[in-house]
Amino acid sequence: MTAKPSMTAQRLDPARHGWLTDPATVRVMAALAAAGQGESRFVGGCVRNALLGEPVADIDIATQLDPDQVIAAAKAAGLKPVPTGKAHGTITVVCDGQPFEVTSLRRDVATDGRRAVVSFTRDWAEDAKRRDFRLNALYADADGTVFDPTGGLKDVENRRFVFVGDPEMRIREDYLRILRLFRFEAWYGRGAPDEAAMAAVLKHREGLHKLSVERVWAELKKLLAAQDPLAAVTAMRESGLLDMILGVNGSLRVLSGIIAQDVEYGLxxxxxxxxxxxxxxxxxxxxxMAAKMKMSKAEAGRLEGAVNPVAREDVRKAWSDSAAAERAIMALGARAFEDQVRLEAAGEVAPPPRDWTLLAQFAREWKEPEFPVKGGDLILLGYEPGPMLGDALDELKALWIADRFEPTKEELIARLTKH
Incomplete structure (x- = not known):
């Protein structure tokens, strides 16, 4: 069965949407067509974003070919097929270094809220029925004609994400769709989320506990990367999701301050x-939180640096005291110092007229002087290699920083021996 264009069907203009006529895109679609086993269409984010007037990044393709036929078609055209998700019907076809996810039409046989068992089909309507939102169930053929099996075109003007079919059923199939709703709203939505969607979220939010924390953390990071996710985060807070995920309701005041900085300075x-x-x-x-979300060491380290209290007073003094800024940078590192400066500025209820970007620039350009005392210098004084030597060096470095890096090696060692 081939789904016909809806009564409100429209066509993406290749002159406006260059990805349709990009040579790599044309080659992949031609390779799939040459197999003679069925139709292939663009699907999901590329079609959605084109209709919304948003940038198109990844290009996904749905096809009536089964995975083995996709692999054969790619090889026949001199393209590279990679079986990234063959069991679920997805083959990544690489053309001119660009990856295209090509997924066979499928329907869910069984779901448990985390993963699905699928079977392949040639029915476009069946494939559309298993997708999450109507805006993500829009297809377009090689010439840009849009196919709308679920009514997604109605959601384009409102920029609203409406579940395909029964919202509760869609959520029970995969509870990650709760977070995907807020992520898409953050990136592309306008106004309040769909009422039926929110009612289903509230009813089934406990299902988030069935998901791996890695999936939750990945989705939360994507959400926070939207230009202005404040409305979506506010809706998450009001629905109790933030407390479920983080263990706290979160500070929208500080977050809104950071977002305002990004907007004002084009960051x-x-x-x-x-x-x-x-x-x-x-x-x-x-x-x-880092342990709960199983963050990477780099992520946890970045966050701990952003809230490290070691040089908090110097960070607060740094606005008007360059010596305090230098001490804070030395204690925290430039990245953590800049994070703390931004958080400090964002958290002010009525911030004075000061430009945090000057401090951030100062941190990036500041060159740390070379600490003049080495371990060998203290060994000559009788120190044994070990913790006591390290403590003595730390003590001297603290004195050196406090005096704005001016004491010489001899002056520092003299102070150590007197101490």
């Missing part, structure tokens, strides 16, 4: 800094 959204703002807590809270 790329920084998911980790925004998460630190949302968490709005000290090192203990951050460590607890």
């Amino acid at each position: 790329a959204p920084d998911s980790m800094l925004r998460f630190a703002a949302l968490a709005d807590g000290g090192p203990e809270r951050i460590r607890t």
